[in-house]
Amino acid sequence: MNNDSLKVRFRPEVASFPAYRQGAGLKRAGFKLSSNESPWQPLPAILKAVQETDTFNRYANPQLPELRDKLAAKFAVAGDQIQFGAGSVAILYQLIHAVAGPGDNYICAEPSFEAYPLLGLASGAAQFGVPLTADARLNLPAMSRSINANTRAVILCSPNNPTGPVITETEFLEFMAAVPEHVLVVLDEAYAEFVRKADAVDGMKHLAAFPNLVVLRTFAKAQGIAGLRLGYGFADAGIWRAAAATAIPLSVSTVAEVAGIAALSDEAQTQMRGRVQLIVNRREALLDGVRALGFNPPDAQGNFIWLSNVEISRVGPKVFGDPGAKLAESFRQVDILVRHIPGRGVRITVGEAESVDAVLNALKDYLAQHAGEGKDD
Numbered sequence: 594m595n596n597d598s599l600k601v602r603f604r605p606e607v608a609s610f611p612a613y614r615q616g617a618g619l620k621r622a623g624f625k626l627s628s629n630e631s632p633w634q635p636l637p638a639i640l641k642a643v644q645e646t647d648t649f650n651r652y653a654n655p656q657l658p659e660l661r662d663k664l665a666a667k668f669a670v671a672g673d674q675i676q677f678g679a680g681s682v683a684i685l686y687q688l689i690h691a692v693a694g695p696g697d698n699y700i701c702a703e704p705s706f707e708a709y710p711l712l713g714l715a716s717g718a719a720q721f722g723v724p725l726t727a728d729a730r731l732n733l734p735a736m737s738r739s740i741n742a743n744t745r746a747v748i749l750c751s752p753n754n755p756t757g758p759v760i761t762e763t764e765f766l767e768f769m770a771a772v773p774e775h776v777l778v779v780l781d782e783a784y785a786e787f788v789r790k791a792d793a794v795d796g797m798k799h800l801a802a803f804p805n806l807v808v809l810r811t812f813a814k815a816q817g818i819a820g821l822r823l824g825y826g827f828a829d830a831g832i833w834r835a836a837a838a839t840a841i842p843l844s845v846s847t848v849a850e851v852a853g854i855a856a857l858s859d860e861a862q863t864q865m866r867g868r869v870q871l872i873v874n875r876r877e878a879l880l881d882g883v884r885a886l887g888f889n890p891p892d893a894q895g896n897f898i899w900l901s902n903v904e905i906s907r908v909g910p911k912v913f914g915d916p917g918a919k920l921a922e923s924f925r926q927v928d929i930l931v932r933h934i935p936g937r938g939v940r941i942t943v944g945e946a947e948s949v950d951a952v953l954n955a956l957k958d959y960l961a962q963h964a965g966e967g968k969d970d
């Protein structure tokens with residue numbers, strides 16, 4: 594609530610912009626399946642490293658040299674091709690601010706990651722959202738056709754949050770061939786570790802061929818340390834040199850650095866891959882269960898599944914207004930938090946083993962409770 598005596602003048606676009614909606618908290622015991630987080634405590638090696646860190650009276654070395662060396666070796670790139678940020682979202686801000694100002698625009702898919710439309714707010718750049726295809730995939734030909742003389746960047750998300758499908762290698766290469774070389778292409782691979790589709794794009798394979806390409810990864814999702822805020826990006830060193838002007842200095846903490854180093858040990862990586870495989874197995878079980886209830890969800894390659902409003906009202910009761918809102922509310926009644934994207938649908942994170950049945954039971958209850966209210970077909 595605003596204090597009436599607040600007289601600070603904000604830029605009109607700032608005052609009128611909707612705030613980023615963080616996944617809601619959970620008051621009682623239940624399942625928080627609203628922010629695509631890991632359901633496990635951080636891995637033992639990460640916990641130990643963080644608990645033993647006693648140097649955070651100091652800033653981290655801004656270069657994060659040890660973490661940089663480890664990532665450079667793991668991904669076979671040069672150290673100066675890597676950028677760190679307090680989450681990969683921070684790197685996205687840095688990039689959009691570096692390339693797009695007033696009069697410029699950048700392009701994303703719609704719906705895609707909720708943070709994208711806000712990225713240009715402070716720099717004054719406009720954002721264009723290009724609708725997905727009917728099967729909830731990025732429409733890359735439409736995205737490249739949307740590029741105009743003022744376009745400075747295109748943000749691609751693979752797998753797409755919130756819908757789940759990946760971009761294929763072929764689609765990506767056709768897209769890159771159609772994009773002018775002065776337009777920055779950001780490929781956000783926040784969920785790369787969960788991908789099992791053989792023909793999914795792997796941005797790291799294409800860095801050398803496309804100097805205008807940035808590949809973003811994060812420690813938040815598969816690596817399971819969302820709350821420590823650590824993301825990274827790969828690109829031509831010239832991109833990071835230019836973008837240095839728009840980075841928030843010293844934003845990666847000493848503790849995040851230590852956790853990142855611990856997460857990259859061979860043992861932690863093996864354990865992480867084991868956990869990711871469990872999530873993938875649960876994802877497939879959840880998809881099977883959801884299909885058995887009559888839904889036709891899009892391919893899910895991240896740690897989440899997607900039920901669009903169209904599907905929710907096709908299988909379930911006809912509701913006035915937003916069927917996703919009604920479904921999310923019925924989940925909340927049984928202490929399951931999911932992400933409702935207004936007017937679009939519901940994204941459900943694949944979490945604890947028990948959450949799979951809990952989600953399926955809640956969906957069954959939703960369909961049963963409203964049976965006979967009239968169907969949308």
Ligand SMILES: *Cc1c(COP(=O)(O)O)cnc(C)c1O
Nearest residue numbers: 680681682706754783811813824
């Ligand atoms: C969760 C998510 C991120 C955020 O990553 P951080 O490193 O926590 O900032 C970035 N991109 C997409 C598509 C995401 O879903």
